Amino acid sequence: MLDHSMSLRRFLTACRSVSRSGAMAIVVCVLMAAAALAAALFVAPAPLQAQGAGGSMRAHMGVASCAGSTCHGHSVGDGTPVRQDELLRWQEESSPTGAHSRAYRAIQEARGQAIIRRMGLDGAGVGRECLGCHTTTGAQKVADGVDCEACHGNAGGWLSTHYTVGASHQRNVSQGMTDLVNPRVRAQVCLDCHLSGDGPGQFVAHRIMAAGHPRVSFELDLFSTLQQHHNEDADYAARKGGKTDSMRMWAVGQAEAVKRSMELFSEPGKANDGIFPEFTFYDCHSCHRRIYDGEQASVSVLPNPGRPIHAGMPPFNDENMIMLLAAAKVVAPDIAATFDARSKAFHRAMGEGRSQSVAAAQALRQTADALSARFAGTPFSKAQTFAIMDAIASNAISDRFTDYEGSVQSVMAIDTLLNGLVNQGMVSTGAANGLRVQINQAYSAVREPNSYQPLAFRRALGGAIGSIRSLR
Ligand code: HEC
Ligand code: HEC
Ligand code: HEC
Ligand code: HEC
Numbered sequence: 132m133l134d135h136s137m138s139l140r141r142f143l144t145a146c147r148s149v150s151r152s153g154a155m156a157i158v159v160c161v162l163m164a165a166a167a168l169a170a171a172l173f174v175a176p177a178p179l180q181a182q183g184a185g186g187s188m189r190a191h192m193g194v195a196s197c198a199g200s201t202c203h204g205h206s207v208g209d210g211t212p213v214r215q216d217e218l219l220r221w222q223e224e225s226s227p228t229g230a231h232s233r234a235y236r237a238i239q240e241a242r243g244q245a246i247i248r249r250m251g252l253d254g255a256g257v258g259r260e261c262l263g264c265h266t267t268t269g270a271q272k273v274a275d276g277v278d279c280e281a282c283h284g285n286a287g288g289w290l291s292t293h294y295t296v297g298a299s300h301q302r303n304v305s306q307g308m309t310d311l312v313n314p315r316v317r318a319q320v321c322l323d324c325h326l327s328g329d330g331p332g333q334f335v336a337h338r339i340m341a342a343g344h345p346r347v348s349f350e351l352d353l354f355s356t357l358q359q360h361h362n363e364d365a366d367y368a369a370r371k372g373g374k375t376d377s378m379r380m381w382a383v384g385q386a387e388a389v390k391r392s393m394e395l396f397s398e399p400g401k402a403n404d405g406i407f408p409e410f411t412f413y414d415c416h417s418c419h420r421r422i423y424d425g426e427q428a429s430v431s432v433l434p435n436p437g438r439p440i441h442a443g444m445p446p447f448n449d450e451n452m453i454m455l456l457a458a459a460k461v462v463a464p465d466i467a468a469t470f471d472a473r474s475k476a477f478h479r480a481m482g483e484g485r486s487q488s489v490a491a492a493q494a495l496r497q498t499a500d501a502l503s504a505r506f507a508g509t510p511f512s513k514a515q516t517f518a519i520m521d522a523i524a525s526n527a528i529s530d531r532f533t534d535y536e537g538s539v540q541s542v543m544a545i546d547t548l549l550n551g552l553v554n555q556g557m558v559s560t561g562a563a564n565g566l567r568v569q570i571n572q573a574y575s576a577v578r579e580p581n582s583y584q585p586l587a588f589r590r591a592l593g594g595a596i597g598s599i600r601s602l603r
Contacts, residue, residue, distance in 0.1 A: 189307045190287030191269040194218070194278045197286075202294075203279075212366045220360035221279070227357040234265045234276035242343065249342040260339060263332025264324040282320055284309035300370055312371045314380050315507050318351050318387035325349035326391050327411075334401060337410035346415070348536070350543040351384025352377045352551070363554075377551030378511035378519075381544060382458040386503035388451040393477075393496035396447075397489045413445035414534045416580070433585055437531040438478040447481060449474065450540040452495075453531050455502060457522040457544075461515050463505045470498045513557040516548050517603050524596035532592070535583045542573045545595055558602050569598040 198204040198218045208214035223229035237243050238261050247257055266273040267281040280286055288307035292298060304310045311317045325347055327334045335347055355375075361367065368374045395401050396412055403409060410418065423429045430442075437453065438446045452474045459467035473495040480491035522528055523541055532538045549566070552558040576591040577583060 189285040191280055192286040192290050194275045197279045217360045228360055231277035235273050238265050246342045246344055259332055261332055263330045268330055314383035315503055318384050322391045327395055348539055352380040352547045353543050377547055377554055378516050379506055381547045382506040383503050385451045385455040386499045389455055389499040390496050393492040397492045412447055414448045416535055417445040433533040435531055435533045439475050440478050440482050444482055448536055450537040453537050454540055454544055457519055457528050459502055460522050461518040463502055466501055473498050516552055520548055520596050520599055524593050529589050532589055533585050535580045538588050539577045542577055562602050566598050569595040
């Protein structure tokens with residue numbers, strides 16, 4: 132299951148079965164296949180948030196305690212009020228819904244072992260470098276990988292009461308269940324492993340990348356859908372205060388990722404590796420680029436107005452900052468200018484010194500937090516969602532697509548936002564399906580990181596967004 136072709140197969144299967152609308156599912160598959168085929172993705176770094184409502188203070192109960200045949204261990208999803216086949220979906224390896232159950236096995240198998248060998252890690256080293264993301268902290272059984280409680284919170288306080296008469300989501304949360312319905316809480320849980328976290332063994336340093344780890348690309352709403360093991364039916368909406376608002380999930384996910392990245396970057400222990408800066412924070416292709424130093428010295432880097440730094444310095448990976456600015460311009464215009472100024476100040480400070488950069492990171496984090504809070508309390512209207520897509524296509528934003536990572540993030544954004552419009556009944560499935568060709572063109576433009584062409588990418592993205600505009 133570890134080589135790229137197998138990852139590709141996983142995604143193609145997912146495309147057919149995942150609950151996104153038909154057209155979007157195909158699109159997702161194309162991108163994910165692209166990401167899987169590329170030897171490595173990127174990673175951004177991250178933060179300090181503990182899981183939900185004190186889950187980690189309670190006892191970890193283990194998968195077996197969720198798996199009873201009258202609980203989450205049904206063989207078909209016929210339960211009420213929840214499907215009750217969640218265990219099976221979590222275990223289903225032919226689909227991304229099953230990715231977490233095999234997270235520990237991934238490091239036991241050939242690709243994982245090759246990474247471990249290249250890094251020269253012994254058992255303790257694997258614990259220090261890998262297990263925080265490939266197992267569940269506090270679990271007795273590491274082989275269960277990323278288990279139910281890794282996301283839902285340690286169940287010691289609520290296992291025996293969460294389904295009894297009088298149970299409600301609110302009561303469960305008060306007893307220590309993680310409130311994954313809250314987009315800010317969910318983002319923080321996922322980012323621990325899908326960006327990096329503060330727990331032991333939760334940091335994808337460049338050393339791990341250089342040993343052959345796949346890049347870690349993440350978008351909260353898209354990845355939530357890919358691993359979804361519940362039905363968003365009327366009953367779910369009644370119990371959880373409505374269906375998932377994908378646009379909001381996306382926007383909060385961007386804000387939390389910027390926060391996380393600033394928090395990790397600010398930690399003294401993560402800033403450097405020996406005498407070098409920790410490369411994982413920077414745009415991969417700024418270093419992994421071909422050299423043209425012949426007579427007609429054609430410089431391949433494009434000007435990027437969002438990053439006021441000198442040529443020759445690796446730019447901080449700002450994929451989430453770009454998306455967040457697009458959302459802020461539309462939904463929080465009063466904060467957008469400050470956010471824009473602070474993200475530029477952060478890039479500028481990178482050329483000045485460590486203390487200046489950390490101060491700028493803290494200021495930027497604060498603004499990202501204000502945006503996260505604002506988005507979390509806002510329903511996103513149809514008009515706003517279209518306006519965000521227009522903002523992403525506008526020159527002010529698309530001039531900043533000079534690197535692969537930001538471009539991948541923008542394609543995931545278009546996919547998620549269109550899918551959100553369909554889910555909210557604001558655009559018909561048929562109309563969205565009609566745009567498959569244009570959206571697939573945008574995906575193709577980021578299929579292969581090593582032949583990524585910024586200008587061709589911008590054209591493809593503009594084409595896709597232009598077509599989506601016709602649905603207004
Ligand atoms: C910050 C969390 C984090 C750390 C630390 C981490 N990983 Fe991963 N790893 C991930 C994530 C997330 C993925 C899935 C990436 C994707 O497809 O989006 C992954 C994927 C992988 C894969 C590919 C799995 C597959 O199904 O193809 C292997 C192999 C792997 N990791 C091994 C390791 C090893 C070995 C270490 C320690 C040296 C390690 N990882 C450290 C988060 C982490
Ligand atoms: C990678 C994180 C993650 C893992 C691992 C995970 N879940 Fe979930 N689960 C979620 C998210 C996110 C939701 C949707 C938000 C919500 O309703 O809580 C969800 C929803 C659910 C629901 C529906 C809740 C409802 O009120 O309708 C059930 C039941 C569930 N999960 C059970 C499980 C079980 C059992 C396992 C382990 C076999 C598991 N989950 C593993 C993240 C996860
Ligand atoms: C404790 C760490 C951890 C947490 C928390 C976590 N993940 Fe993961 N996730 C992983 C690892 C490791 C993998 C790769 C496993 C593999 O491919 O073998 C993964 C894989 C995935 C995949 C499949 C991607 C692929 O390339 O196949 C999806 C989708 C995903 N996670 C979504 C989420 C979402 C959404 C959340 C939050 C609700 C979340 N994860 C929380 C560690 C984690
Ligand atoms: C600041 C410069 C810099 C940045 C940014 C950077 N790298 Fe590297 N990378 C290096 C150097 C230096 C090496 C070691 C090359 C050598 O050993 O000859 C390396 C090695 C690697 C290798 C091993 C290549 C090989 O053929 O052995 C991989 C894979 C890799 N990096 C991936 C990444 C990814 C993914 C990112 C973005 C998250 C990234 N790098 C960001 C400088 C960088």
